[in-house]
Amino acid sequence: MKSEPNFSLTRRSLLTGAASAALLPIVGMPKAAFAEGDVIKIGFLAPLTGPVAAWGKPGLDGCQIWADWTNEAGGVEIGGKPYKIELVSYDDEDDAGKARTGATQLIRENEVKFIMMLGGNSWPGVEEIAARQGMMVSTLLPSDLTPDTTTLIAPCEVHPIYNVTGVEWLAANRPELKTAVICAQDDALGKPSVATYLAAFEAAGIKMASEPLFFDPATTDFAPVMTQLLANNPDILCLDTCYADYVQPLCEQAFQQGYKGQIISCTLDFYQRIVDRTSKEFMEGVIFQFPDFDDKALNDPRINFKKPNEYYAEYVKRYGATQWSAVSWEYASILDLWADAANRAGSAEPEDTLKAMKEGGKGKHAFGDARWWGKELFGIDNALVGDWPVVVIRDGKATIAEFRSIPDWWDKNGELLVKHMTALGQMWNQRT
Amino acid sequence: MPDFLLQTVFNASYAASYMALIAVGLVLIFGVMGVVNFAHGELYMAGAYAIVFFYAWNGLPFFVAVALGLVFVGCLGILMELTLFRPLRTNPLGGLIASIGFLLILQTVAVVGFGLRNQNVPRVSQGGITVGGAVLTYERLAVIVVTIVLLAALWLFLRRSKFGWALRACAQDREAAALQGISINQTARYAMFIGAALAGVAGAMTAPLVAPSPYMGHSVIVTAFIIIIVGGVGSLEGAVVAAILYAFVHTFVTTFYDGVIANIVGLLLMLAVLVVKPQGLFGVRERA
Numbered sequence: 001m002k003s004e005p006n007f008s009l010t011r012r013s014l015l016t017g018a019a020s021a022a023l024l025p026i027v028g029m030p031k032a033a034f035a036e037g038d039v040i041k042i043g044f045l046a047p048l049t050g051p052v053a054a055w056g057k058p059g060l061d062g063c064q065i066w067a068d069w070t071n072e073a074g075g076v077e078i079g080g081k082p083y084k085i086e087l088v089s090y091d092d093e094d095d096a097g098k099a100r101t102g103a104t105q106l107i108r109e110n111e112v113k114f115i116m117m118l119g120g121n122s123w124p125g126v127e128e129i130a131a132r133q134g135m136m137v138s139t140l141l142p143s144d145l146t147p148d149t150t151t152l153i154a155p156c157e158v159h160p161i162y163n164v165t166g167v168e169w170l171a172a173n174r175p176e177l178k179t180a181v182i183c184a185q186d187d188a189l190g191k192p193s194v195a196t197y198l199a200a201f202e203a204a205g206i207k208m209a210s211e212p213l214f215f216d217p218a219t220t221d222f223a224p225v226m227t228q229l230l231a232n233n234p235d236i237l238c239l240d241t242c243y244a245d246y247v248q249p250l251c252e253q254a255f256q257q258g259y260k261g262q263i264i265s266c267t268l269d270f271y272q273r274i275v276d277r278t279s280k281e282f283m284e285g286v287i288f289q290f291p292d293f294d295d296k297a298l299n300d301p302r303i304n305f306k307k308p309n310e311y312y313a314e315y316v317k318r319y320g321a322t323q324w325s326a327v328s329w330e331y332a333s334i335l336d337l338w339a340d341a342a343n344r345a346g347s348a349e350p351e352d353t354l355k356a357m358k359e360g361g362k363g364k365h366a367f368g369d370a371r372w373w374g375k376e377l378f379g380i381d382n383a384l385v386g387d388w389p390v391v392v393i394r395d396g397k398a399t400i401a402e403f404r405s406i407p408d409w410w411d412k413n414g415e416l417l418v419k420h421m422t423a424l425g426q427m428w429n430q431r432t
Numbered sequence: 433m434p435d436f437l438l439q440t441v442f443n444a445s446y447a448a449s450y451m452a453l454i455a456v457g458l459v460l461i462f463g464v465m466g467v468v469n470f471a472h473g474e475l476y477m478a479g480a481y482a483i484v485f486f487y488a489w490n491g492l493p494f495f496v497a498v499a500l501g502l503v504f505v506g507c508l509g510i511l512m513e514l515t516l517f518r519p520l521r522t523n524p525l526g527g528l529i530a531s532i533g534f535l536l537i538l539q540t541v542a543v544v545g546f547g548l549r550n551q552n553v554p555r556v557s558q559g560g561i562t563v564g565g566a567v568l569t570y571e572r573l574a575v576i577v578v579t580i581v582l583l584a585a586l587w588l589f590l591r592r593s594k595f596g597w598a599l600r601a602c603a604q605d606r607e608a609a610a611l612q613g614i615s616i617n618q619t620a621r622y623a624m625f626i627g628a629a630l631a632g633v634a635g636a637m638t639a640p641l642v643a644p645s646p647y648m649g650h651s652v653i654v655t656a657f658i659i660i661i662v663g664g665v666g667s668l669e670g671a672v673v674a675a676i677l678y679a680f681v682h683t684f685v686t687t688f689y690d691g692v693i694a695n696i697v698g699l700l701l702m703l704a705v706l707v708v709k710p711q712g713l714f715g716v717r718e719r720a
Contacts, residue, residue: 051647053548186692215691218651220642223443223572224686231436245550248643256560256569257439273552323549 040076040083040348042067042335043112045102045126048091054244054269055118055140059331060089061319063116065311066332076339079346085335088112096125103129103137113348114338116331119144120188123152136350138334140327143192145378146428151354154374154383155337156330156365158406160193160241161377161417162388163266164200165404166287169390170236170264171204173401177235177262179209183225183250184240186214193241193266195420201238202420203413209234222246226253239265244325248274255282264288268391268398269325275396286393287401290326297389297400302368305333333366337384340364358382367403373410376418379428385410435565440687442568448679449579450634454652455659455671456583457630461509463603463666464623467517467527471535472656473649475628479505479635480644481542484551487639494556498578498636505632508538509624517624518617535649542646550643575637582633583672586626590668595622603666658698662705664715673713677701 044063046056067085075082088110090102099122106112107129115130117123119139130137130151139145142154142161170177180201184190194212201208209232215225229237237254239247247265254263255278268274268288275283291298293312298305305311308329315328337357342348345356357363361372363384370386387403410417421427458472469475482501486492492500512534520526560569590596601609602619610616634652635644642648659678663670678698685694705712 049543049548051645051650057548213690215686216695218654219691220638220648220651221443221447223446224440224683225691227436227439227443228687228690245643245645248550249641252641256567258565258567270549270552277552277555 038075038081038083039086040078040342041086041088041110041112042338043103043106043110043115044087044089044331045092045099045106045115045122046089046118046331047094047122048089050093052094052118052121054325055327056091056094058319058323058325059116059118059327060087061323062311062315062328062330062332063087063335065314065318066335069306070335070339076342078342078348083348085339092117092122092125094118094121096122098125099123100125100129102126103135107133107135113342113350114138114353116334118327119154127152134351136354138338140330141189142374142378142383143188143426143428143431145374145380145382146431147379149380149382151350152382153354153357155357155363156334156384158374158383158385159189160196160266161383161385161406161410162289163193163196163241164203164409164413164417165388165406166264166266166289166390167197167200167204167206168404168409169402170262170287171206174262178206179232179234180206180236180238181209181213181229181232181234182238182240183213183215183229184242185217185219185246187217189241189243190214191424192421192426195424195426196417197238197240198420199413199416200409201236202416203409206236217243219246222249222253223257226250226257226259230254230257230259234261236262236264239263241266244269248277251283252277255279262287266290267326268393270322271393271398272396275393280396283393283396288391288398289388291389291391291400292324292398293329295398295400297403302387303366304364304368305329305336305366329366337363337365371407373407376414377421377427436687438563438566440684442566442572443687444680444683445576446568446572447683448676449576450638451652451655451659451679452583452672452675453579453630453634455656455663455675456586456668457627457634458656459627459660459663459666459668459671460599460623460630461627462660463668464599465513465517465521465527465620466524466606467531468524469512469627470528470531470653471512471538471649472531472627472631473651473653474535474538475505475508475631475649476635476652477542477644477646477649478508478538479632480553480639480642480648481546481551481635482632483553483636483639484546484644488551488553494640498633501636502629502633505635506625506629508632509626509628510621512628513620513624518620521620539646539649546646548646550645552643553640556640571640575641578633578637582630586630586668589626595619599623655698658702660712662702662712664712666716667712667714670712670714 044060047053048057067087071084075084092099092102103126115137117139119141123144137152139154140157142158184194251274264287293308298308341353341357345352365384367387370384372381373385374383375381385406387405389400390402391398392401461469479501482504483497486497486500487494516530517527557570560567598614598619659674663674682694682698685697
């Protein structure tokens, strides 16, 4: 038996309604009313579960904030008309087969206009359908780029090239440090990063105290790794682009085995936890490449990310401070670039948007002016590079020390990078 | 150099300890029930999450949390025996497949209950023993000591108690044991409880050192299988000796060369044992 809904008007509901009506001019009406069909769908195809989910899920959360803010502000204006943005996500579990299924669904069923991916293991599954459909796809890993991937762009994170800025800053600020060691997981993320750090150390006149140490990604006990790294008493301990699950135990092991030198790393997710588990003194001066977005330095006018401090506060409010990671802002920053390009193109069609995005070979990425680059390393100029922040732990807190130019470093030391990438088989024509 | 060697010995001893706990549990389950428990790595993960819940989140003393973790994961083992392995007892392949399903369930429960990210378990102690330049932290020392105590207790239980004899009898010949009046269901329950609890203790004791994540079981299960193949499938002594052998070889090769070569050497070790002694170091050749 179904109960009848109770629609009787009570004094309380009457008062609530009246108060709401009175407050409407103050809180305001919704800023935009979208007609049905005035919706553009954006695909989010990344690992949302599984061991690599930490590189996908926080990004989707960040994109949701971006979409909510954009829609509240009236949507994205394209061809003089506002469009609501709708995110459609698909969990590829970092698997090429699942990514292929996801891309097919996003393109054919959801009719998305743009797909954001983590890339790496999943990209080979998407490559063919993206090329066939002319779908613009973004990756966080430019090592996916080849001359054939004409619709694939790396517009935010040109991993691992930005790591050169940290080493360059270190050499300029601590010239007394002369020797370094490096370790990385033996995978597609670790190797190009090692090549980049080797090039950056060589450019800075820093000698390697031992050969790069590669470890199995399944490693759980990092004590032997650290024992070997510290055997030659290096001035600098480089943790490359180790996953967050590795950086923490590596730092702890360095601390426990008595290391007192400089640490440099690509990422330092959950650094507060590492500080707690070691000490403020031990972590003082650690260099990495991903700022907290509550950093006041991000309010600089050249930064091309809307309200970074407010974005960070909203992220923390919705998901908690412990969920913030290197990718929390990156996919949202790509959406900024996409929206700007679609606006300029007057069209959300992938071909038009891509053309507008790459117009003139220049653009603006999250940290300011940038240029489309990459032919020498990836065989195609589809990576957007510019300045990148050097972040230093000071008194237990990540602080942007300086923005440094990747193109400037490349212009001076590009040959070194090509040399080390080639030696480790990481050039686009060496990768299988 | 002596400090360097001593540090490597400390590292290897720790690795041998927790791997021995995991491998012995796996061997016990296989020996008594004839089931290849692919979810054993996830039982290790469940032990680590018990520490997250009881120690990190609810502030219970660490060793109380370890004891609760032991009981909790042991009960998970009983649950597996009752709902999966017992109904599929006549179908060994069915048990294996069911354990893979249970593995996925445990991972999903961990994701839903604790989130995708690795968890922070507060340090139990910051101190350690320093010998020359080599350091063995109290946390790592505790893993070694607890392993020795538990394995000694297990040895006594199997050799000196009635239930231990029943377990060993079932491991030798289930049908003959049943004919002697030994309850197969009861011994299977004991085996699952003890085997799972050992994996749970390994996870619980190492939780402050590894930052638990829902997928941490993957990394240990392959090593555990290598160890029980080297030691001899079904041999508890073999599992302990193989864990020590594997951990020392792996740790020394990692320290003097690198971790990738260490994995290759570990597999070569298994291959060499299979060629020279196919039943494993302590395995018994099956009669034709």
